[in-house]
Amino acid sequence: MPPIIDHKKCNGCQGREESFCEEACPGDLLYVGSDGKAHCHAQRDCWDCMSCVKMCPRNAIETRIPYQLGYHKARLMPIMGKNSITWKCTDINGETVTYKYRNRLEIADEQGGSS
Amino acid sequence: MPHMADNPLTLDAVETVHVTCDVLIIGGGNAGCFSAVEAAKLDPTRKIVIMEKAQILRSGACSAGMDAINTYIPEGKTPEDLVRWCRSQVGGGPIREDLALSNARELNESVDDLERWGLPILRDAEGKIRYRGAWDISIHGEQLKPIMAEKAIESGAVIYNRVACTQLLMEGERCVGALGFGVRDGKFYVFHAKATINATGGAAGLYKSYTADATDSHHQIWMCPYCVGTGYAVGIRQGAEMTSMEQRWVATRTKDFCGPVDTISVGYKAPIINAKGERIMQTRYAHLGGDKAPRYIRANAPMEEWLAGRGPTYCDTRGMEPELAKQMMTDYLNERPSFVLFLASRGQDPVKEPIEIYGSDPYIVGGHTQSGFWVGLDRMTTVPGLFAAGETAGGNPNKFVGGCAAEGKLALRGAFAYMQGLTLAEPDEAQIEAEKARIYGPLLRGADFDGLTAVEMEERLQRLMDEYAGGTSQFYRTNEERLDYALKHIAMLRSQTVYLKAANLHDLMSVHEVVDRIDVAEVLCHHLKFRKETRWQGWQTRSDYPEIDPAYDCHVESRRDMATGAIETFTRPYEQIVSGDRYKP
Numbered sequence: 001m002p003p004i005i006d007h008k009k010c011n012g013c014q015g016r017e018e019s020f021c022e023e024a025c026p027g028d029l030l031y032v033g034s035d036g037k038a039h040c041h042a043q044r045d046c047w048d049c050m051s052c053v054k055m056c057p058r059n060a061i062e063t064r065i066p067y068q069l070g071y072h073k074a075r076l077m078p079i080m081g082k083n084s085i086t087w088k089c090t091d092i093n094g095e096t097v098t099y100k101y102r103n104r105l106e107i108a109d110e111q112g113g114s115s
Numbered sequence: 116m117p118h119m120a121d122n123p124l125t126l127d128a129v130e131t132v133h134v135t136c137d138v139l140i141i142g143g144g145n146a147g148c149f150s151a152v153e154a155a156k157l158d159p160t161r162k163i164v165i166m167e168k169a170q171i172l173r174s175g176a177c178s179a180g181m182d183a184i185n186t187y188i189p190e191g192k193t194p195e196d197l198v199r200w201c202r203s204q205v206g207g208g209p210i211r212e213d214l215a216l217s218n219a220r221e222l223n224e225s226v227d228d229l230e231r232w233g234l235p236i237l238r239d240a241e242g243k244i245r246y247r248g249a250w251d252i253s254i255h256g257e258q259l260k261p262i263m264a265e266k267a268i269e270s271g272a273v274i275y276n277r278v279a280c281t282q283l284l285m286e287g288e289r290c291v292g293a294l295g296f297g298v299r300d301g302k303f304y305v306f307h308a309k310a311t312i313n314a315t316g317g318a319a320g321l322y323k324s325y326t327a328d329a330t331d332s333h334h335q336i337w338m339c340p341y342c343v344g345t346g347y348a349v350g351i352r353q354g355a356e357m358t359s360m361e362q363r364w365v366a367t368r369t370k371d372f373c374g375p376v377d378t379i380s381v382g383y384k385a386p387i388i389n390a391k392g393e394r395i396m397q398t399r400y401a402h403l404g405g406d407k408a409p410r411y412i413r414a415n416a417p418m419e420e421w422l423a424g425r426g427p428t429y430c431d432t433r434g435m436e437p438e439l440a441k442q443m444m445t446d447y448l449n450e451r452p453s454f455v456l457f458l459a460s461r462g463q464d465p466v467k468e469p470i471e472i473y474g475s476d477p478y479i480v481g482g483h484t485q486s487g488f489w490v491g492l493d494r495m496t497t498v499p500g501l502f503a504a505g506e507t508a509g510g511n512p513n514k515f516v517g518g519c520a521a522e523g524k525l526a527l528r529g530a531f532a533y534m535q536g537l538t539l540a541e542p543d544e545a546q547i548e549a550e551k552a553r554i555y556g557p558l559l560r561g562a563d564f565d566g567l568t569a570v571e572m573e574e575r576l577q578r579l580m581d582e583y584a585g586g587t588s589q590f591y592r593t594n595e596e597r598l599d600y601a602l603k604h605i606a607m608l609r610s611q612t613v614y615l616k617a618a619n620l621h622d623l624m625s626v627h628e629v630v631d632r633i634d635v636a637e638v639l640c641h642h643l644k645f646r647k648e649t650r651w652q653g654w655q656t657r658s659d660y661p662e663i664d665p666a667y668d669c670h671v672e673s674r675r676d677m678a679t680g681a682i683e684t685f686t687r688p689y690e691q692i693v694s695g696d697r698y699k700p
Contacts (some may be wrong), residue, residue, distance in 0.1 A: 026169045026178040028340045041621050044333040047340050048453035049179035066331040069371045070460025075175035087448050103257040104233045
């Protein structure tokens with residue numbers, strides 16, 4: 001069901017031609033409305049790929065599994081680091097698990113450069 | 116790019132953008148990005164243009180990420196060995212062994228490119244690549260798409276994001292580019308190119324997903340729902356020969372969230388069990404190879420259990436070491452992170468409860484099965500100037516990420532060779548104007564127009580295909596009469612596309628997507644109708660012809676008659692090039 005956008009946090013990526021979430025969505029589903037906030041054209045059309053969630057600099061977006069498929073309420077949030085990603089997942093019973101791993105190689109190092 | 120433009124009031128108010136280039140790449144995905152990089156390597160003076168419906172940094176099937184590269188030839192194995200495995204996975208074929216072999220020879224170098232560009236490929240303590248099965252290797256591919264896209268951008272290709280392709284531009288029989296529109300800026304685009312590489316991805320959403328009736332989960336499917344078959348449709352409309360469209364990709368997927376299962380069953384050796392706890396592959400499919408049975412057998416097995424009254428079916432992850440379970444969740448976070456969220460929304464710990472599995476809705480994806488354009492070794496389709504790579508190119512299954520990358524390079528080389536000394540005439544204005552009118556028509560019907568929305572027609576098509584052309588609700592079965600019924604209604608749907616209307620530019624994209632889906636669905640039904648046997652249960656099941664018939668040990672082909680619009684079907688012979696037992700890896 002896809003992106004739930006917290007309009008208290010969202011500023012529509014003011015100053016950018018296209019907001020980060022608009023840029024990220026492979027389905028052209030997100031847009032910044034005349035209120036200056038991000039919106040989704042059609043909840044039903046989201047693939048739950050979470051690209052927008054990863055890209056949002058203000059942590060204003062979360063993906064929610066449609067209730068018809070999953071119970072209320074679980075949460076999964078990514079924190080994008082340099083060459084790594086950390087995910088924090090909380091299930092419907094309040095159990096939280098954290099995952100962190102490398103998502104990019106240090107190319108400068110690999111090629112003998114310094115960092 | 117600014118926010119969505121206002122609707123034009125008239126056709127004349129639509130601005131036309133003309134772009135001329137050497138090679139046009141339709142779709143900046145896995146294959147398309149590799150085509151662009153290869154072009155810069157071979158001849159950086161050539162002008163390469165990518166037209167992309169989304170934004171290439173996160174577009175298409177790889178947008179969510181990837182947890183494995185399914186084919187990488189290990190030390191001691193050869194490209195021929197990979198073709199043998201590939202052939203056995205599709206029940207001995209028939210496959211295009213010439214294509215498969217040429218792809219296999221490019222494969223490892225293409226995967227190595229990805230690692231050089233920054234993709235983490237998991238290695239053991241000695242630095243050796245970690246295999247999770249016989250051919251597939253584990254990656255942390257969360258950034259796979261941005262990594263490929265950044266290289267395409269660096270290559271100097273000119274990228275037109277948010278431009279949806281709707282038609283090929285033709286010069287007589289020859290393809291000389293493509294036409295489309297900006298889904299944000301609303302402009303009409305004319306790309307005039309010496310050669311065109313069609314790399315749009317496959318077709319999802321031809322069939323109804325079993326979760327589609329839930330309000331907010333129409334797109335809870337495995338394949339990227341924004342890959343709608345436009346690549347096939349634009350070729351079909353110009354009379355390109357299509358191959359093996361009846362070989363649909365159906366896969367075992369996690370239930371209620373159509374997520375990958377190989378991650379668990381291959382990567383973590385979790386057996387597939389039925390409601391009674393029986394190990395299905397070992398007890399019922401031992402004679403076909405058990406866990407190593409051909410892919411369509413494994414895909415269909417859980418559905419057969421349901422049909423026989425032995426569902427639900429599971430991947431038995433119980434008792435898994437917690438450290439391994441965490442690795443498995445990490446794999447999911449790399450490929451479909453929301454599956455981890457789904458498990459959390461069920462309060463489910465896979466170490467204690469097995470993961471439920473079920474069959475997916477069927478897709479046409481030539482990077483997985485072998486449906487797509489009939490191409491030569493240079494990846495040119497039967498339309499001169501039109502090349503295909505990745506999911507659009509047929510005959511050559513099990514390409515996956517590495518193979519689509521390799522094919523992107525091959526198609527580019529083919530395109531470069533083709534356009535040597537080629538000069539083009541001025542583009543045909545009548546054709547361009549006709550397409551412009553077709554594109555914007557649904558936006559210009561007026562507020563009072565009593566018509567149809569794209570969603571209405573899409574859902575009608577998807578239910579029709581599900582029930583009559585072998586969807587999930589029918590356990591993938593179809594027969595002659597149902598296919599005739601489907602074709603009759605597809606013709607009615609096509610005649611009703613004149614009633615489609617769009618509220619805005621995003622909606623206009625959806626309208627053209629459903630038109631494309633109808634064209635692909637029609638060809639698919641003709642292929643299913645022609646193959647009067649059941650060669651790949653699940654992928655292609657005819658309840659009226661339940662056995663394999665040696666008479667169909669050939670490629671089923673089709674072509675649209677450009678004069679009448681009718682789809683003609685015919686065959687091409689299978690040629691075995693790689694020695695050995697076709698049914699064994």
